[in-house]
Amino acid sequence: MIDLVKVDFGFIDSVLQKYDCDKTRVIAIMQEIQNEYKFLPKDALKYIAEKIGESEAELYGVATFYENFSMNEKGKYIIKVCNGTACHVRKSDDVQEALYAATGLTPEEHMSKDGLFTIERVSCLGACGLAPVCTVNDVVHASMTPEKVHALVQELKEAENS
Known part of the structure; x- marks a missing residue:
C-alpha cells in the first residue's frame, strides 16, 4: 500500500527530540505520530528507525503487534x-x-x-x-x-x- 499523506519530517524530528531519540520510548513516539496522522505512515516509520538506530522490521513488528496502531491510512x-x-x-x-x-x-x-x-x-x-x-x-x-x-x-x- 502506498501512503498518500505527505509526512512532515520537521514534526517527526520534534517528537524524536522530545523523547531524546531513545529507542526504549518508541511506543510513545509512535503514538504521537499516529495522533497526528491517524495511522503510521511507512515513510515515518523508516525515518524513525533511522534516527533511533533501530531496524524498520523492529518498528513494523511493534506497530503490528499492538492493536491500537494502524498501518492503514484512515479517513477524516x-x-x-x-x-x-x-x-x-x-x-x-x-x-x-x-x-x-x-x-x-x-x-x-x-x-x-x-x-x-x-x-x-x-x-x-x-x-x-x-x-x-x-x-x-x-x-x-x-x-x-x-x-x-x-x-x-x-x-x-x-x-x-x-
Missing part, C-alpha cells in the same frame, strides 16, 4: 461500531451495514474513496446503556438505527460541502 471521520453484547443484541450489525451503504465502503476497504470515512468494528465502547452505539472521532452516538446512520453520514458530508 473514524467511525467505530460497537459489537459488545449489549450493542450486538440491539442490532449493531444493522448499524454497521447501514454505515457501509451510506459511505460507499465495503468491509475490505480501510477508507472511502473521498478520504472522508473509515469504519471499524470494536469489541466494546463502554456505553452499554446507550446501545447500539457508534463513535465518530470519539464522539458517542447513542441508540443508533439505520435511519440515524444515514442522517449522521449525510450531516457529515454536508459539513464537508459547506
Whole structure:
C-alpha cells in the first residue's frame, strides 16, 4: 500500500527530540505520530528507525503487534461500531451495514474513496446503556438505527460541502 499523506519530517524530528531519540520510548513516539496522522505512515516509520538506530522490521513488528496502531491510512471521520453484547443484541450489525451503504465502503476497504470515512468494528465502547452505539472521532452516538446512520453520514458530508 502506498501512503498518500505527505509526512512532515520537521514534526517527526520534534517528537524524536522530545523523547531524546531513545529507542526504549518508541511506543510513545509512535503514538504521537499516529495522533497526528491517524495511522503510521511507512515513510515515518523508516525515518524513525533511522534516527533511533533501530531496524524498520523492529518498528513494523511493534506497530503490528499492538492493536491500537494502524498501518492503514484512515479517513477524516473514524467511525467505530460497537459489537459488545449489549450493542450486538440491539442490532449493531444493522448499524454497521447501514454505515457501509451510506459511505460507499465495503468491509475490505480501510477508507472511502473521498478520504472522508473509515469504519471499524470494536469489541466494546463502554456505553452499554446507550446501545447500539457508534463513535465518530470519539464522539458517542447513542441508540443508533439505520435511519440515524444515514442522517449522521449525510450531516457529515454536508459539513464537508459547506
